[in-house]
Amino acid sequence: MKSSLIIFAFFVAGILAGLSGVIPSGFDWDKIGGYALYILMFLAGSSIGSDRNSWKVLATHNYKIIWVPVTIILGTMVGAALVSLVLPSLTLRESLAVGAGFGYYSLSSVFITQLHSHSLGVVALLSNIFREVATLLITPFLVTYFGKLAGIASGGATAMDTTLPVISRYSGKEYAIVAVFSGIVLTILVPFLVTFILTI
């Protein structure tokens, strides 16, 4: 929660800087952002690879747990696809790409900005922040009506860190492990899925 506020503050500061006209006109975001993205990808990759939990959880749990992220991916894609039917301004591809952020707003928004457009990047940022915040707020309700996997599903990639405390509190500690596993799988898949959806 705190980290999403900080990130959002940086984003808003950027908008204000852009609006105020202090940015020189020769500023080429795509070029600078492109290089910065490579650095980010490398750092994100090594942070995933060096986290022992990523691999331990995979090795020690039985097959059932695999179905959790698979189900979340399918459900998210179906839900996002339906939204593109309701909102004619969004194409199926755009809606799926934003949904495939699974709450991982920082990476997905940067990716979508580079691969598609600035405006869809902003949609991805806001939409995925909203997914995280909504999960923090409604997990108790979701768990009551849709079972103990509901908070994990709603949290998506954030189930491994920011929304883990609330999931563990309302679904129980034994589901915290499931949450971490599902969150890690989704986090790793975000860049691959977003790229896949936007380039096929």
Place this chain on the structure above:
Amino acid sequence: MISILLVLTTGILVGLMTVRKPRLHRINNHLLNWSIYLLLFLLGISVGTNEEVIRSLGKIGYEAVAIAIGSIAGSVLFSGLLYRFLFKKK
């Protein structure tokens, strides 16, 4: 965009090779946070200097909320079925 995925995969491999170096992880996490801040700041600048995006900010917010609600509803409903059939103790 294959190059980006290659960089990501290289990062994962480097991470795997440095599993036993906790100090490196701390530095890495700091760098990761700051590169995310930097990128979002840059994204903000590009939004602020892009009249078209500024003009359609209302529409953007509306779409963002709609996709989030769709994604949450879809994944929660699917997970409810999975829970009933595979996880719930009878």
